[in-house]
Amino acid sequence: MWSFPRTLSFRGGVHPQPRKQTTRNLAIEPLPLPRRLYLPVQQHIGAPARPLVAAGDRVLKGQVVAAGDGAVSAAVHASTSGQVLAIEPHPAPHPSGLPLLTLVIAPDGADRWVDLPEPDHALSLSREEIARRVAAAGVVGMGGATFPAAVKLNLGTRHAIDTLILNGSECEPYLSCDDRLMREHPGEIIDGARILRQALGAERTLIVVEDNKPEALAALRERLYVADAIQAVAVPTRYPMGSERHIIRAVTGREIPAGQLGADVGVMVHNVATARAVHRAVRHHQPLVSRIVTVGGGAVARPANLEVPLGARVQDLLDHCGGASMAPARLLMGGPMMGQVIPHARVPVVKGSNGVIALTAAETRSADPGPCIRCGRCVAACPSGLTPLEMASRIRAGDLDGAAERGLADCVACGACAYVCPAHLPLVQYFQHARGALADRREQGQHQERIRRLAQRRRERQEAEARAKAEAAAQRKAERAARRQRKTAGKEHETEA
Amino acid sequence: MTTPTPVSGPHTHAPGGIATDMTWVALALLPATAFGIYLFGWPALNLLLVTVTSALAFEAVCLKLARRPLRPALSDGSALVTGLLLALTLPPWSPWWIGVLGAGFALVVGKHVFGGLGQNLFNPAMLARVALLISFPLEMTTWVIPQPLFTPGAPGFLEGVAITFAGAPVPDALTGATVLGQAQTGLSQDLGLSRSLEGVYDPLHQALGWIPASLGEGSALLLLAGGMVLLARRIIPWEIPLALLGTLALLATAFMLVDPECHAGPGLHLSSGGVLLAAFFIATDPVTSPATRAGRLLFGAGCGLLVFVIRTWGGYPEGIAFAILLMNAMTPLIDHYLRPRTFGRTRRGRPLEPTQTAPDGAGRRP
C-alpha cells in the first residue's frame, strides 16, 4: 500500500462536515427520460458550440447537434432520440447567470443511438487519435471545471508530462457521485486512466482518493495490476484537496508557480468521471450524453445518485427524488463550498453538474455578518497562504489595488476562509466582487486607451489635412504670384516694346 | 458594502460564531471567578457586578451615539468579556467607582474611540487597568488577604455593600502585599528572596489562590483548567500562551540559576501577578494580537520577555498589563512582516521557478 508522506501536503484547509452519509451508500440509478431536454450550446469553458440542426429536425441519441467552434470549445450531442422543438435562449447554470442559446428536445421515448463504430480495444492508439475521439465525444472536465478535455490533452504535447493524476478526492460535502462511480465502475475509470496515460506519455499514474472513501479505494485496488503502474493513493480528507494545485502539491510535492498550470510542473489532473467519459469515447465511440449527479441536502425528500441525461432540468431530478420536502433555503448546483446558487429549478443539468443540493436554513447556517475580530482563522484556513482578513478590509475600504497587492490573484475562491470566519463575513463574495471590478477597470483602461489612440489618430489626420491644405494654399498663392509676375513682366515687356 | 447577488460560496458554515466564542471564554473564566468571589466575599461580587453592568451600559451608550444597532453588538458578548476581564484584574475590595471608571475607560477609550469591536489597537481591559493604576495607585494596590465567604471575620452582605459602595475603609490587618510586591520591596531593602518571601510565598497556596491578589488571578489551577478548555475547543490559539509562558519560564529559570537570592524561580513567576489569566484570556484577545502563527509566537514571546524585564528591572512589581499593551502596539508591525508564504510564490512574492521544488524541499523531481 502506498503510504502517504505527510510532509507533501499543503498548508491550511478545513474539515467541513462531510454530510455524505445520506448518499454514499446509494447505488447509481438512472433518471427516467424527462418530457423535455434542454441542451445549452455552452456547457464548457471556451467558445459556445455552433448548432448544426434546426427546429423541427429529428435527432438520434449521440448525434452531434452543435459543433465545437474555435480552438477551445466542445461539441454537444443529443442525449436521447427525438425532435428538436426550438433553439432559443433559456436559463442555464452558467456563472454569468444569463440565459444561453439552448436546444430544446422532445424525446420520442425510443432512446435510439446513432450508428456508432464497433468498440475498439486496440492497446496502442496514437495520441492524435485519442485526442480526436475525445474531442468528437465532447468530453470536458467533469469535476466542475468543464475545460474541454481534448484541448487539455493537447496541452500535454507542449510540455513533458511525467505524472497523470486522476482526481477522485471529492472533497466537497454532500457529493458522492465520484465515490459511487469509483465503487461501481472502477474498471472503466482505470481503462480511462490507461488511455489518458498513453496520450500523455506519463510514466506514473495516480488515482487519488480521500481516505474517507475506503470502499472506492478497495474497489480500484482490486482492479489494478502491478504491471499497470497505476496506483490508487489515499490522501487525508481535507478541503480543498480536489483543487488542482493542492492535489498536485499533496501527492507529488510539486508546487505550481503562481500564474502557471499543472503541465508546467509535469503533472496533469483529470477527474475520475472525465476518465470514464474518455474510456467511453475512445473505446466505444460514445459521446458524452449523461453524467452522474448527487441529489442531496436536507430539503430533498429522498436523496439519490442519479445517472442523468444531459439537459434534464433540476426540477426533473427533484421530482424523481420525492420533491423538496420543504422549501430549500438555497438551491445549488455543485457542492456547498464552491457550488453555484441557481435561482430556480428550471435550469438543466450540464456536463459539469456534479450535484444538485437543496439546503435547509439549518444547513446553510447563514448569519448576518459581524465585524472582523482579526481572529486569524481565515489565515490558518487559507490553502493559498493568503491573509483574507487584510484583503477583505482593503476591499471594504475600496482599496482594490491594495487587495490585489495582498494576493487577490492567488486566491482559488475555495471558500475555506469564509467557512471558518466567526464573523460570518462573505469573504469570497468580496474577493469575486473585487476581481470583477479590477477586470472591469482593466477593460475600461483598455477602452480608454483605445479611445485615446483613436482621438490621437483623428487629430493627426486633421493636422495632416490642415497641413496639406495649408501647403496647397501656399502653393496656389505662389502660383498666383508667379502668374502675376509673369503678367507684370509681360506688361513691362509691352511697355518696353 | 451591500451583498451583491448572486451569492457566492460557501453555502454552509462552520458551527459557532463570535457570540459562541465569547460565551465559551466567559464560561472558561467562571470557575476562577466563582472561586475569587468565594475567597474575597461580598465586596468582590459587588465589584464584579458593577464592572460588568457598567461595561454593558457603556457599550450601549457608545452604540447609541454612533447610531449603530444595539442588539447584534450587545449580544456578541464582547463587552461582557471585557467587563469580566477587567473586574478580574482589580483588587477585589475596590470601591464601586473604580469598576465604573475602569469599564467606562475600557469601552469608550479602549474600544469605541477606535471604531468598535475589531478596530481597537489595545486590549480594552488592560488599557483600563493601566489607566486606573496610574490614576489611583492607592486603591489599585490595596490587596486584601482572602476572607472566604461565611467564615468568621469575612464581611457580611451589608458590610460588603459598605466596603464597595460607601467607601468603608479596609482594616489594615486585612491587607497584605502581593508576593511580587513583597519580593520587590525585599530586594530594595537588600533582603534576599529567601528572607523577604519567608511566610509569604508558599507554592501550594499560590497554586490554590490563597493569597492576596486580584479578584481573578487567584487560583492558578482553575485558570489553567479554563485555558485548557479554550485551547481544546480551538477558541484561542495555542501559540500565544505557549510562547508567553515558555519565555517567562525560561528567563526565570536562567536567572534563578545564576542568582537565586535575587531572582524568583519560574514557579512564582508563572503563578503570580495574573500571568496565567493574561496568557490564556487576555493576550489571546484576537483583535489585538497577530493573525498568523509566526506572529503569535513572536507576540507571546515578546509578552513573556517584557513581563520579566518589567518585573525584574522596572518600577512596577507586576508587568503583565504593560507588557501586553506594548506588544499590542507591535501587532500591526508584526502582522505586516510575518505573513505566510503564498502558494506558488517565494517568500518575497515572486512566482516560483517552474521546475523548482516546493520551498520545503518536498517533491524533488527525478
Ligand code: SF4
Ligand atoms: S476569520 Fe473572519 S473574523 Fe477572523 S480574522 Fe478572518 S475575516 Fe476576521
Ligand code: SF4
Ligand atoms: S477563498 Fe481564497 S482567500 Fe479564502 S481560503 Fe480560499 S484561497 Fe484563501
